[in-house]
Amino acid sequence: MKAKVHVTLKSGVLDPQGKAVTEALHSLGFSAVAEVHVGRHLVIQTTATDAAAAEASVRTMCAKLLANPVTEDFEIASVVAA
Numbered sequence: 001m002k003a004k005v006h007v008t009l010k011s012g013v014l015d016p017q018g019k020a021v022t023e024a025l026h027s028l029g030f031s032a033v034a035e036v037h038v039g040r041h042l043v044i045q046t047t048a049t050d051a052a053a054a055e056a057s058v059r060t061m062c063a064k065l066l067a068n069p070v071t072e073d074f075e076i077a078s079v080v081a082a
Contacts, residue, residue, distance in 0.1 A: 001045075001046050001047075001048045001049075001050075001051060001053075001054035001079055001080065001081060001082055002043060002044070002045055002046075002079070002080055002081070002082040003043070003044045003046065003054055003055065003058040003076060003078070003079045004041070004042070004043055004044075004076070004077040004078045004079075005041070005042040005043075005044065005058060005062060005066065005074055005075065005076050005077065006039055006040070006041055006042075006074065006075045006077055007039050007040040007041075007042065007062070007066060007067045007072050007073070007074045008037055008039035008040075008072065008073055008074075008075075009037065009038075009039065009071060009072055009073075010071055010072060010073050013071050013072075015037055015038060017038040018035070018036045018037045019036075021036040021038060022034075022035055022036045039072075042066060044058055044061070045082055046058070051079045051080070051081075054079045055076055055079045058076055058079070059076065062074040062076075
């Protein structure tokens with residue numbers, strides 16, 4: 001199974017990288033950009049045999065290691081057969 005996960009900063013947490021990207025886009029003439037948030041996209045291959053087991057395993061991985069629960073949120077975007 002293959003899982004795709006998005007990890008982003010929680011709302012209200014300072015995102016200096018996102019601010020830098022926002023300012024760079026403004027300097028390039030993209031004045032309509034209001035805000036950019038930078039995060040991580042993870043693709044995890046598992047040996048789980050069904051989607052429910054893979055999602056449960058990936059959720060535990062995120063909670064224990066891949067996302068900092070104090071400052072970050074995570075979303076499992078998809079779990080599909082690899």
